[in-house]
Amino acid sequence: xxxxxxxxxxxxxxxxxxxxxxxxxxxxxxxxxxxxxxxxxxxxxxxxxxxxxxxxxxxxxxxxxxxxxxxxxxxxxxxxxxxxxxxxxxxxxxxxxxxxxxxxxxxxxxxxxxxxxxxxxxxxxxxxxxxxxxxxxxxxxxxxxxxxxxxxxxxxxxxxxxxxxxxxxxxxxxxxxx
Amino acid sequence: xxxxxxxxxxxxxxxxxxxxxxxxxxxxxxxxxxxxxxxxxxxxxxxxxxxxxxxxxxxxxxxxxxxxxxxxxxxxxxxxxxxxxxxxxxxxxxxxxxxxxxxxxxxxxxxxxxxxxxxxxxxxxxxxxxxxxxxxxxxxxxxxxxxxxxxxxxxxxxxxxxxxxxxxxxxxxxxxxxxxxxxxxxxxxxxxxxxxxxxxxxxxxxxxxxxxxxxxxxxxxxxxxxxxxxxxxxxxxxxxxxxxxxxxxxxxxxxxxxxxxxxxxxxxxxxxxxxxxxxxxxxxxxxxxxxxxxxxxxxxxxxxxxxxxxxxxxxxxxxxxxxxxxxxxxxxxxxxxxxxxxxxxxxxxxxxxxxxxxxxxxxxxxxxxxxxxxxxxxxxxxxxxxxxxxxxxxxxxxxxxxxxxxxxxxxxxxxxxxxxxxxxxxxxxxxxxxxxxxxxxxxxxxxxxxxxxxxxxxxxxxxxxxxxxxxxxxxxxxxxxxxxxxxxxxxxxxxxxxxxxxxxxxxxxxxxxxxxxxxxxxxxxxxxxxxxxxxxxxxxxxxxxxxxxxxxxxxxxxxxxxxxxxxxxxxxxxxxxxxxxxxxxxxxxxxxxxxxxxxxxxxxxxxxxxxxxxxxxxxxxxxxxxxxxxxxxxxxxxxxxxxxxxxxxxxxxxxxxxxxxxxxxxx
Numbered sequence: 001x002x003x004x005x006x007x008x009x010x011x012x013x014x015x016x017x018x019x020x021x022x023x024x025x026x027x028x029x030x031x032x033x034x035x036x037x038x039x040x041x042x043x044x045x046x047x048x049x050x051x052x053x054x055x056x057x058x059x060x061x062x063x064x065x066x067x068x069x070x071x072x073x074x075x076x077x078x079x080x081x082x083x084x085x086x087x088x089x090x091x092x093x094x095x096x097x098x099x100x101x102x103x104x105x106x107x108x109x110x111x112x113x114x115x116x117x118x119x120x121x122x123x124x125x126x127x128x129x130x131x132x133x134x135x136x137x138x139x140x141x142x143x144x145x146x147x148x149x150x151x152x153x154x155x156x157x158x159x160x161x162x163x164x165x166x167x168x169x170x171x172x173x174x175x176x177x178x
Numbered sequence: 179x180x181x182x183x184x185x186x187x188x189x190x191x192x193x194x195x196x197x198x199x200x201x202x203x204x205x206x207x208x209x210x211x212x213x214x215x216x217x218x219x220x221x222x223x224x225x226x227x228x229x230x231x232x233x234x235x236x237x238x239x240x241x242x243x244x245x246x247x248x249x250x251x252x253x254x255x256x257x258x259x260x261x262x263x264x265x266x267x268x269x270x271x272x273x274x275x276x277x278x279x280x281x282x283x284x285x286x287x288x289x290x291x292x293x294x295x296x297x298x299x300x301x302x303x304x305x306x307x308x309x310x311x312x313x314x315x316x317x318x319x320x321x322x323x324x325x326x327x328x329x330x331x332x333x334x335x336x337x338x339x340x341x342x343x344x345x346x347x348x349x350x351x352x353x354x355x356x357x358x359x360x361x362x363x364x365x366x367x368x369x370x371x372x373x374x375x376x377x378x379x380x381x382x383x384x385x386x387x388x389x390x391x392x393x394x395x396x397x398x399x400x401x402x403x404x405x406x407x408x409x410x411x412x413x414x415x416x417x418x419x420x421x422x423x424x425x426x427x428x429x430x431x432x433x434x435x436x437x438x439x440x441x442x443x444x445x446x447x448x449x450x451x452x453x454x455x456x457x458x459x460x461x462x463x464x465x466x467x468x469x470x471x472x473x474x475x476x477x478x479x480x481x482x483x484x485x486x487x488x489x490x491x492x493x494x495x496x497x498x499x500x501x502x503x504x505x506x507x508x509x510x511x512x513x514x515x516x517x518x519x520x521x522x523x524x525x526x527x528x529x530x531x532x533x534x535x536x537x538x539x540x541x542x543x544x545x546x547x548x549x550x551x552x553x554x555x556x557x558x559x560x561x562x563x564x565x566x567x568x569x570x571x572x573x574x575x576x577x578x579x580x581x582x583x584x585x586x587x588x589x590x591x592x593x594x595x596x597x598x599x600x601x602x603x604x605x606x607x608x609x610x611x612x613x614x615x616x617x618x619x620x621x622x623x624x625x626x627x628x629x630x631x632x633x634x635x636x637x638x639x640x641x642x643x644x645x646x647x648x649x650x651x652x653x654x655x656x657x658x659x660x661x662x663x664x665x666x667x668x669x670x671x672x673x674x675x676x677x678x679x680x681x682x683x684x685x686x687x688x689x690x691x692x693x694x695x696x697x698x699x700x701x702x703x704x705x706x707x708x709x710x711x712x713x714x715x716x717x718x719x720x721x722x723x724x725x726x727x728x729x730x731x732x733x734x735x736x737x738x739x740x741x742x743x744x745x746x747x748x749x750x751x752x753x754x755x756x757x758x759x760x761x762x763x764x765x766x767x768x769x770x771x772x773x774x775x776x777x778x779x780x781x782x783x784x785x786x787x788x789x790x791x792x793x794x795x796x797x798x799x800x801x802x803x804x805x806x807x808x809x810x811x812x813x814x815x816x817x818x819x820x821x822x823x824x825x826x827x828x829x830x831x832x833x834x835x836x837x838x839x840x841x842x843x844x845x
Binding site: 037129156162 | 183184186188189196197200203204207211
């Protein structure tokens with residue numbers, strides 16, 4: 001597979017994966033682009049045939065993980081700085097971010113980010129760009145069945161959240177607190 | 179129970195807004211690949227040497243490039259584990275040497291630049307910002323390093339500290355010299371870093387608690403002196419490099435040169451302080467030695483000379499400025515001279531045991547210049563030890579002064595005589611004619627030799643107060659052979675049945691042994707040797723109670739070592755021999771010459787050390803032992819040599835481009 005095909009294959013799940021680690025969507029996209037570029041430029045260092053989707057997926061995930069760590073550290077450092085911001089930049093930030101979603105979808109989106117990490121990961125990777133279960137599994141180095149299981153659990157959890165129902169896990173935690 | 183799942187279509191719809199634009203995403207990746215540079219990529223520094231990558235990570239770039247290169251260097255996360263470990267190993271030296279200097283000098287540079295309104299301000303600010311950022315990022319590590327520098331010498335781990343510093347400084351040197359090779363950094367940078375690091379270490383090593391819990395043969399203040407010497411040698415190099423860095427501009431200022439009154443005040447303050455400190459020590463008082471041995475006036479005269487020349491220099495410069503209207507040389511050397519004015523007396527103070535050692539002549543002088551102190555019993559007791567040593571050595575001291583003091587005591591203050599007569603008799607101050615005039619002699623005789631003599635003989639309580647009675651009775655020939663036998667039995671009973679097993683055992687054992695000699699009934703040394711050796715081992719202390727020097731003998735068990743008890747212990751060893759399993763290097767360490775000792779301990783320590791060195795069977799420390807126990811001092815000297823090497827081996831700074839341009843224009 002060439003670079004174009006690999007980008008097509010892993011673009012969505014990689015951005016979703018990075019977003020699930022806590023990066024804002026804009027930064028997640030930047031990190032994903034950097035990761036693709038670095039993976040391609042250093043493809044000679046890849047153990048195995050990088051043109052194989054399975055090999056490239058695992059290689060890409062490792063690079064993305066390191067880049068995300070760098071990003072987290074640089075964000076901490078940036079927080080330590082007192083910065084001055086131009087008014088034009090502030091206006092740009094304050095501009096509307098896009099069409100408003102119906103209330104139900106807005107609630108669903110909020111609920112997705114309240115899911116447990118593993119469930120959130122697969123949801124974001126799979127549903128962001130309708131990526132196949134296989135690619136998600138390849139990128140996470142787990143079995144497709146596991147991905148399916150997590151997706152099922154996530155959708156059930158989301159339904160409970162939207163219906164304001166308390167899950168059995170939550171009941172168990174509350175009992176433990178008692 | 180079945181539960182309806184959230185429809186997949188809803189999930190797609192909820193996340194649709196986050197989808198990235200395909201072409202734009204791919205274009206971004208291709209742009210990165212074509213540029214060959216990935217943002218946040220660690221290869222942006224263009225450094226091939228992995229060690230330099232480490233250096234670039236741990237040392238702020240603007241600092242080593244004097245603000246010419248901005249940025250924060252490579253990312254820590256990109257380093258391998260071994261590279262990180264290497265960086266952390268260099269961290270102590272970076273924080274102690276490089277960053278302390280940088281913090282000080284960058285702030286100073288900004289101040290100068292602001293004063294002169296020059297365009298280099300951004301460089302200086304960049305430097306200071308980088309330094310601040312470094313402190314912020316590594317504050318925990320730096321705090322740990324500074325705490326270690328202050329605490330480790332106090333807990334007896336000076337050597338460990340210097341080991342780390344040496345290794346760390348070696349790495350830093352490698353980093354700096356590598357940077358210098360690629361044209362970043364110069365002698366000024368390295369020199370100022372080393373200078374400030376050494377000043378800090380000298381300050382830390384001036385701590386009075388340094389090296390008190392380890393064996394040493396020399397005063398550990400010499401470590402601080404070694405660092406101070408290093409700073410004094412480095413100072414001219416830094417000033418000269420600074421001159422070269424900015425050409426003549428570095429020594430010129432558009433500001434007015436300081437008024438001569440300012441300079442006079444600047445010099446006058448340390449001189450006055452020094453004089454006030456010196457005044458209390460410049461001559462012996464209360465039977466205490468002079469700290470500077472009478473040479474203090476020389477230092478004072480030198481400092482006055484320096485101050486006068488500084489004032490004359492300043493005056494001449496101002497006069498020249500009035501005639502020729504061009505910038506006047508900035509007196510850059512003034513801080514240097516001021517530093518030397520403060521440091522040199524301090525170094526002389528720390529090394530006064532070298533310039534003013536306790537030689538036999540001086541000990542004799544001390545013995546002969548006896549003065550009655552505030553507490554005669556203590557004064558006589560402390561004086562007795564060096565006095566008896568001078569007699570043993572055949573120096574034939576003139577005791578007339580001490581005799582006059584004793585005569586005066588006998589005539590005026592008989593209440594305290596009980597405590598002083600023992601010492602006076604031991605060194606032969608009391609004349610036979612005076613014995614009749616001594617108070618309570620008959621009463622004490624009856625107490626020692628009662629009419630009705632019970633068997634077994636009772637021990638003598640407060641033996642120290644009765645010691646002089648033995649001498650008086652023997653010298654006035656009032657003891658019959660039966661009396662002597664009875665007193666012998668009482669003394670041996672006192673030795674065998676001590677009142678307390680935890681205090682004064684060494685003193686009692688020594689006094690009893692001496693008194694038995696006096697009444698002509700010498701003790702059976704072989705019989706009591708084992709017991710005395712047991713006490714010697716028991717009362718020997720390797721602890722630093724109350725931050726005292728370890729290695730002496732205790733008067734009270736478990737409290738702290740005492741000079742008097744140590745002296746008595748050595749006298750016991752002269753009689754009973756050296757006990758087994760007692761490391762006398764500890765005792766030698768306790769008695770080593772120090773820059774300052776309380777009261778007349780300097781003389782007691784000196785004579786006791788001499789007695790220790792002349793004990794039968796005593797061996798002198800070998801060179802290996804010297805090196806082993808003085809490894810901290812050797813390491814400190816090595817560190818200073820490394821600093822000098824680093825400074826001298828680094829390239830001289832290139833002259834500023836603007837100077838060249840100016841000269842070209844002029845041509």
